[in-house]
Amino acid sequence: MAVQQRRERERADRHRLIVKAARELAEAEGWGAVTTRRLAERVEYSQPVLYSHFKGKSAIVAAVAVEGFAELATALRQARAPHHAPRAALLALTDTYLDFAREQPALYAAMFVHEIDVEFGSEATPEPLKAAFGEFLGAIEPLAAARGDDRETFAEVLWSALHGLATLTEGSRMRPHEHRARVDLLLDMAVSGA
CATH class of the missing domain: 1.10.357.10 (Tetracycline Repressor, domain 2)
Incomplete structure (x- = not known):
């Protein structure tokens, strides 16, 4: 149970990190600058990890x-x-x-x-x-x-x-x-x- 809770907590932390990075990038450079590639670089996770949280950019914008x-x-x-x-x-x-x-x-x-x-x-x-x-x-x-x-x-x-x-x-x-x-x-x- 503790391992599952840790994974869920880590997933929630990654989710928040991605949303925060998207907001910061959008406020600094506009939504056109927010791409999954740039977000992946910014949060230091691969693009597949981003896609495991969000279907794409529109889902990130919705979050x-x-x-x-x-x-x-x-x-x-x-x-x-x-x-x-x-x-x-x-x-x-x-x-x-x-x-x-x-x-x-x-x-x-x-x-x-x-x-x-x-x-x-x-x-x-x-x-x-x-x-x-x-x-x-x-x-x-x-x-x-x-x-x-x-x-x-x-x-x-x-x-x-x-x-x-x-x-x-x-x-x-x-x-x-x-x-x-x-x-x-x-x-x-x-x-x-x-």
Whole structure:
């Protein structure tokens, strides 16, 4: 039993090492630089060892994305927890989300831009994704109830708007000096009617 547990622990350690190396390489050089050959060199394992953990690059990107959702959920929870007023909680969530996207563009791309084999919005959705979405639900709950809106739809629309802001900002497609005005307008729209 001890030998089997050691092997499982070593396998889990290799898995984490591969995901960590992929994240670091993607943040430094972009996802185009992340290849199984480069990862194998970086983690000092052969490519067959990498393939014993992941079917290919897309599976590695998916693992990075799921890890990112866990981190995002934690960040959103910590940001909104101290705020009891709905607008203040929503502002904290919004700023944290946009900061997360700006500070970790490769991770954000793995989560929201790259095609990954991860289900969203279903029973098969991984728990970290559900937790991140749950933070949006928690932030908009009182607003959706006051407006009579479906809370999941409200959260999806808000998340979509934030994703658009994050993506367009990253692509330098918006006037940087108007960032706060855009966020304030989005929040005003979300709170109106509440």
